[in-house]
Amino acid sequence: MTQTTQTKRPFDVLSRNIGKSVSVRLKGAQVFKGTFLGYDPHWNISLAEAEQCRNHRRVTLGKLILRGNNVLYVSELDHD
């Protein structure tokens, strides 16, 4: 693969969010927010103080371990 020096690979971008607030969207359109604890190469994701956001309601879930197979994307909650 011939990527230039300006490349920022997906998992490098992901790892910079550890300890920060992120939003994780699943294939089935569910959205989870929480403090990003960690991930692995399969996109399995652990969140602390996780909340699921549904129809303007928030369900508190505590520590949450999401199976990577279902993830659509991760985005920053505190972006500029």
Added chain:
Amino acid sequence: MTQTTQTKRPFDVLSRNIGKSVSVRLKGAQVFKGTFLGYDPHWNISLAEAEQCRNHRRVTLGKLILRGNNVLYVSELDHD
């Protein structure tokens, strides 16, 4: 992968729940609760005293072995 020391990888968080009450949600929206007996790297999960929660009814299933492929997430039942 360049994760910092504060990282708590998904399976590390998962393994701390062994022997505790957990909630396992599947892709098809089914929810199972029970005592978390163990797991493997494919997310296969064994529960004791398992119950399936459907429409406010609970179906008792005893020992249950869930195939990992269907799991959406595992969350703590006794979170703060």
Added chain:
Amino acid sequence: MTQTTQTKRPFDVLSRNIGKSVSVRLKGAQVFKGTFLGYDPHWNISLAEAEQCRNHRRVTLGKLILRGNNVLYVSELDHD
């Protein structure tokens, strides 16, 4: 993986059911009951005296070999 000594991994729990009556539920909600003959790491499952349970009717299928990919869970039929 740092599982404690109290861990009972999914396939260990599964193997203890060999020769016993089990219920196998597939992703498509079909339920099969029978004597558990064996399995392999892909969750392929062989049953003797298998029956499919549909709308309170039972269809007798004899020896049955289920492809693991479709399995949702296996539960004990004679749980306490």
Added chain:
Amino acid sequence: MTQTTQTKRPFDVLSRNIGKSVSVRLKGAQVFKGTFLGYDPHWNISLAEAEQCRNHRRVTLGKLILRGNNVLYVSELDHD
């Protein structure tokens, strides 16, 4: 894996049906009957004198090679 001596693993049960009449059900609910010629570890299946059973009609297909990925189960046609 700690299976006892009474274990009959899925592919052992499957291989005993070679040369016999079997019923193969696919995920999409299609049912094929025929003489079981062989299989491979991916559940690819070859049948001779295959027929597809649809709405009480039978469509003759001759030699048929089914892709394993779609198989739900194989059952004996001449079970007791």
Added chain:
Amino acid sequence: MTQTTQTKRPFDVLSRNIGKSVSVRLKGAQVFKGTFLGYDPHWNISLAEAEQCRNHRRVTLGKLILRGNNVLYVSELDHD
């Protein structure tokens, strides 16, 4: 795997159809007919003089390369 000498494994049956007319059915129920040019272990299939059969109409496609992942089965067109 303990298959007897009468076994005819799926890809052996498939390879005997090269150069002959075959029917390829996909998961999405599409049917393609043509001269069977070749295949690979992933069920990728090449056909010459391919036609797609839809609602009693035939669409001519010339040389066609089908991705194996979508294949349901291959059957002989000139079976007895």
Added chain:
Amino acid sequence: MTQTTQTKRPFDVLSRNIGKSVSVRLKGAQVFKGTFLGYDPHWNISLAEAEQCRNHRRVTLGKLILRGNNVLYVSELDHD
């Protein structure tokens, strides 16, 4: 695999179309036409001067990189 000398394996047929006009159909029924730039063993496909054909309209997309997982088939646009 015992293929005869007349075999033309899928990727051999595919590679002969490089630099030519092809039609790529995806699982979701979308059709893309363009000059075939290249492919890899996962069926990832690059097209130049790509157009998507929808309801008799054509949307110009320029250079396009299609993920192989979604491909149904590739056919020649200039077949006889």
Added chain:
Amino acid sequence: MTQTTQTKRPFDVLSRNIGKSVSVRLKGAQVFKGTFLGYDPHWNISLAEAEQCRNHRRVTLGKLILRGNNVLYVSELDHD
């Protein structure tokens, strides 16, 4: 694989877009636009200044990491 010298393999075409504006379409028809930061062999994609385009509205997402499994295609935004 016997590709000619004129071949431009998919990931070569993809890597030339790093630092440029791209459009990423997912299987579920969602479209994301942004500056292409990087990718990996699984089609995981990182975008800066990402926007999701829905019904003529644009939702700002900041830095975004898309899981490759869901990608349909990547196209150039500034094509000729």
